Amino acid sequence: xxxxxxxxxxxxxxxxxxxxxxxxxxxxxxxxxxxxxxxxxxxxxxxxxxxxxxxxxxxxxxxxxxxxxxxxxxxxxxxxxxxxxxxxxxxxxxxxxxxxxxxxxxxxxxxxxxxxxxxxxxxxxxxxxxxxxxxxxxxxxxxxxxxxxxxxxxxxxxxxxxxxxxxxxxxxxxxxxxxxxxxxxxxxxxxxxxxxxxxxxxxxxxxxxxxxxxxxxxxxxxxxxxxxxxxxxxxxxxxxxxxxxxxxxxxxxxxxxxxxxxxxxxxxxxxxxxxxxxxxxxxxxxxxxxxxxxxxxxxxxxxxxxxxxxxxxxxx
Amino acid sequence: xxxxxxxxxxxxxxxxxxxxxxxxxxxxxxxxxxxxxxxxxxxxxxxxxxxxxxxxxxxxxxxxxxxxxxxxxxxxxxxxxxxxxxxxxxxxxxxxxxxxxxxxxxxxxxxxxxxxxxxxxxxxxxxxxxxxxxxxxxxxxxxxxxxxxxxxxxxxxxxxxxxxxxxxxxxxxxxxxxxxxxxxxxxxxxxxxxxxxxxxxxxxxxxxxxxxxxxxxxxxxxxxxxxxxxxxxxxxxxxxxxxxxxxxxxxxxxxxxxxxxxxxxxxxxxxxxxxxxxxxxxxxxxxxxxxxxxxxxxxxxxxxxxxxxxxxxxxxxxxxxxxxxxxxxxxxxxxxxxxxxxxxxxxxxxxxxxxxxxxxxxxxxxxxxxxx
Numbered sequence: 202x203x204x205x206x207x208x209x210x211x212x213x214x215x216x217x218x219x220x221x222x223x224x225x226x227x228x229x230x231x232x233x234x235x236x237x238x239x240x241x242x243x244x245x246x247x248x249x250x251x252x253x254x255x256x257x258x259x260x261x262x263x264x265x266x267x268x269x270x271x272x273x274x275x276x277x278x279x280x281x282x283x284x285x286x287x288x289x290x291x292x293x294x295x296x297x298x299x300x301x302x303x304x305x306x307x308x309x310x311x312x313x314x315x316x317x318x319x320x321x322x323x324x325x326x327x328x329x330x331x332x333x334x335x336x337x338x339x340x341x342x343x344x345x346x347x348x349x350x351x352x353x354x355x356x357x358x359x360x361x362x363x364x365x366x367x368x369x370x371x372x373x374x375x376x377x378x379x380x381x382x383x384x385x386x387x388x389x390x391x392x393x394x395x396x397x398x399x400x401x402x403x404x405x406x407x408x409x410x411x412x413x414x415x416x417x418x419x420x421x422x423x424x425x426x427x428x429x430x431x432x433x434x435x436x437x438x439x440x441x442x443x444x445x446x447x448x449x450x451x452x453x454x455x456x457x458x459x460x461x462x463x464x465x466x467x468x469x470x471x472x473x474x475x476x477x478x479x480x481x482x483x484x485x486x487x488x489x490x491x492x493x494x495x496x497x498x499x500x501x502x503x504x505x506x507x508x509x510x511x512x513x514x515x516x517x
Numbered sequence: 518x519x520x521x522x523x524x525x526x527x528x529x530x531x532x533x534x535x536x537x538x539x540x541x542x543x544x545x546x547x548x549x550x551x552x553x554x555x556x557x558x559x560x561x562x563x564x565x566x567x568x569x570x571x572x573x574x575x576x577x578x579x580x581x582x583x584x585x586x587x588x589x590x591x592x593x594x595x596x597x598x599x600x601x602x603x604x605x606x607x608x609x610x611x612x613x614x615x616x617x618x619x620x621x622x623x624x625x626x627x628x629x630x631x632x633x634x635x636x637x638x639x640x641x642x643x644x645x646x647x648x649x650x651x652x653x654x655x656x657x658x659x660x661x662x663x664x665x666x667x668x669x670x671x672x673x674x675x676x677x678x679x680x681x682x683x684x685x686x687x688x689x690x691x692x693x694x695x696x697x698x699x700x701x702x703x704x705x706x707x708x709x710x711x712x713x714x715x716x717x718x719x720x721x722x723x724x725x726x727x728x729x730x731x732x733x734x735x736x737x738x739x740x741x742x743x744x745x746x747x748x749x750x751x752x753x754x755x756x757x758x759x760x761x762x763x764x765x766x767x768x769x770x771x772x773x774x775x776x777x778x779x780x781x782x783x784x785x786x787x788x789x790x791x792x793x794x795x796x797x798x799x800x801x802x803x804x805x806x807x808x809x810x811x812x813x814x815x816x817x818x819x820x821x822x823x824x825x826x827x828x829x830x831x832x833x834x835x836x837x838x839x840x841x842x843x844x845x846x847x848x849x850x851x852x853x854x855x856x857x858x859x860x861x862x863x864x865x866x867x868x869x870x871x872x873x874x875x876x877x878x879x880x881x882x883x884x885x886x887x888x889x
Contacts, residue, residue: 488614
């Protein structure tokens with residue numbers, strides 16, 4: 202009974218924390234990009250304002266759209282991202298939703314936002330939506346393999362498919378990114394996640410100067426707000442995943458007030474490091490074409506990630 | 518544009534019917550009112566249209582503008598080219614999704630707009646030209662330092678950005694070999710301006726038929742033979758640097774004297790004005806019938822000459838290339854088109870038709886009126 206109550210509290214805590222942290226992360230991303238581009242950038246409350254504004258706007262479901270799929274897609278996207286946030290462990294708090302093999306489930310769940318975009322785009326009865334959906338599919342097929350190879354490097358290093366175990370291993374042996382194979386895998390996963398977030402140079406599915414907004418072209422009002430929220434949360438969750446698997450994980454140390462503050466500061470730094478990479482890499486690159494991205498992922502990044510995996514087998 | 522998957526299989530050019538009635542209006546105004554009207558044909562090249570028109574009327578009247586006026590016209594025209602090309606470079610980079618360099622290019626466009634404000638009082642629409650000369654002097658001793666300093670800052674910045682463009686591997690992957698317009702096609706489609714110069718055709722009104730003070734100041738035209746988007750980009754970026762040098766030379770060599778010539782009574786005559794707008798050759802034709810109101814005024818802006826050449830440039834490329842290829846001729850689309858999506862197999866329009874849109878708009882207006 203107590204356990205169930207804890208799970209319920211944990212669920213709502215994560216729901217509240219992950220979404221707000223996601224919006225905050227999207228603000229950091231926007232502000233940082235703006236500063237890099239000689240612009241002022243939005244104020245801190247902007248992502249919340251955008252979200253609330255969209256909630257109040259008219260909801261339009263296009264004539265000819267497949268309504269059920271069109272409406273469900275943003276919910277699927279948001280739910281899958283939220284589930285990942287529930288599974289990801291924090292050291293010092295017993296993980297209520299962790300289980301053996303949860304890394305594989307996380308991998309599957311992280312593919313769902315892309316699939317949801319495909320569903321929504323295809324269901325929207327819009328040519329830009331369908332072009333966006335087909336691009337999303339090609340991109341998903343390109344970056345999944347290097348991402349899986351990179352995350353499995355961690356599995357080989359730590360000998361566990363459970364995220365909490367990977368975290369514990371790093372608590373005892375130091376962050377995986379400090380080893381050769383771990384570093385290669387970190388780089389590969391950062392680049393693959395860049396595509397998962399559809400940040401430049403891989404902002405191909407929703408390339409605004411080519412196909413309006415790709416799968417999201419027909420979305421408006423609350424459904425668009427939900428897609429945006431899912432995307433912002435995904436930004437946070439992906440940073441969290443990278444921090445957990447490669448940077449030694451997040452730890453909350455309750456032993457004293459000082460250690461609590463210290464551990465939280467270190468956690469924040471670990472979460473911000475991947476975000477910094479995503480933002481800066483986005484700012485310094487133009488958009489690739491889908492065929493170029495496919496080739497680049499399959500030829501170079503996959504080979505790179507496999508080298509990391511091979512290094513892990515020889516215990517580097 | 519017809520696509521199969523991501524590939525472009527056919528292109529049909531349809532210029533829109535957004536009728537602005539500039540020529541109609543022009544034929545109902547006096548020749549001295551028209552510069553203000555044609556200045557508003559385009560907000561980006563708002564010097565080249567009145568200049569071109571004034572040259573046409575001057576030719577019809579047999580008037581030569583005074584030397585100082587010709588130099589002032591040259592300086593403003595070249596500053597306009599700098600700001601227009603920098604604006605284009607920003608937009609082009611935005612089209613390939615490179616928003617950081619987009620912002621950097623526009624950061625260097627801003628000082629040029631400030632210069633315009635200093636020299637003419639306006640950031641755009643400078644209202645410098647009048648028939649027979651210019652309306653406004655440039656106070657060279659007072660502004661020279663400021664202008665030279667700004668030009669140096671912009672020149673250095675643009676050279677640095679050109680280096681960044683040339684070194685970025687992904688920019689190369691997006692621009693090199695994309696949207697190629699061969700020399701033969703360029704001739705066949707009679708393209709003008711940077712689009713022609715990017716395909717190895719050295720035409721430039723400033724050199725071929727010098728007007729204003731270009732014969733004295735000298736112009737070194739930039740020509741690249743590749744014909745792809747990269748070549749057209751480099752033409753424009755290097756023309757910015759060249760234009761900066763032209764302004765510097767013109768400022769130093771500026772002669773004294775009056776700003777406008779005495780005008781005779783309007784004769785029965787006709788004249789053609791030609792200028793090199795940032796986008797290419799601009800032509801104005803004016804026929805006078807002995808009154809101050811022109812009998813006929815015809816404008817041919819450079820985009821009109823360049824748009825048909827998009828067909829060979831777009832065929833076989835992908836949707837992802839379409840924006841930058843269309844952008845590469847620097848189209849002035851303010852008067853061009855809306856878009857409709859058509860099923861290539863049946864030829865039926867998909868989505869919303871014009872009649873439907875009108876119907877819906879009327880319905881919405883009625884609803885708004887009722888609730889108000």
